[in-house]
Amino acid sequence: MSETSPRLFIVSPHFDDAVFSCGALLAAHPDAAVCTVFAAPPEQEMHTEWDEKSGFTSARQAIHARTREDDLALEVLDAIPLRMPFRDDQYMDSPSIARLAAALEETIYRSTANTLLMPLGLHHEDHVRVFEACCEILPRLSHLTWFAYEDAIHRCTPGVVQARLADLAQRGIVATPACPSASHTIDLARRTQLKREAVNAYESQLRAFGADHYDDVFAAERYWQLSVGRRGKK
Template structure:
């Protein structure tokens, strides 16, 4: 890979988000890093509705099994797992935006990435938290190429993409439709096969979402190139 080729670092709120939303892209870029933010189990054993829907009897069992699923999915795409020590919202111990931003900045800065993909921040509070933290980091690491990816499944909620893009604009972040892999692709049929194999590795989440609940993961992926304006847009009347 040449020095000008993208070296991808994808920030994934949960174990499955990067593959569900960017799996075809990952299939084109072996050795991309996938950084899962909420990869730690709760400090104490607990039981949640989502873990039960996923087929688990406890949170610790869920995180252990989902880590294995994620390892298998990323291996199918030749991606490199990076895991952060934070807990997702269902475990009632979410980090602050500033804490998460500082940790993300450190891990991104220490990587060899030149292209960063972050969730747009759709619908789910964990996704919005991670996106907000990435927005804090973007101006400080503006030498990277930044892209936002629309999170599969959540992007189907009416109006959420438009609302989030408006929020980014208020923060001074311009979002332009674009693809990180515009000049580097593999055969689309092979992309689709590799992505489907990776998605199917998340058996517990397919179970929780139910029949056809993850169909959107196989729809075309959508990306936005992100850049800073000189200053954030002002709210009306201010």
């Protein structure tokens, strides 16, 4: 990859979010870093409804299996996995926004990335938490190129994308429709195929969503370039 090419760092709330939302983009950018925020098991063994739907009998079994699924998916896309020691909302031990932002900023700073992708933070509490942390970091790392990706599946909730764009404007963050890369060395058909292979690696999560409820992951990926502007009036 040339020095002028985007060196991607994608912030993924859960193991599957970066691939579900940005898999075709990842296919076009080998060696992109995918940083999964909520990658740690709970300290105490527990059993949740989502893990049960996914086919697991315990949280630790779920995290072990989901890590393996993520390894397989990112291998398909030649992406580099990074994992943070935080627990997702279902395990009732969510980090504060400040703590999450500090850890994310340090991880980004240590990387060689010049292009950051964060979730729009739609609908799901964990996605919202990651979005808030990224918004805290963005003004301090505004020398990097920032994009937000529309969270696959969650973006289907009516009105959530529009509400988030309005929220960004109130924060003084300008969101413009854009793509992180204008040219691709891999054609669209191949990128689509690689994404589908990667998505299929997340067997447990596809099982939990149900066969008729994850079609959106194969719809067009959508991105918004972010820049710090003037804070909107309330």
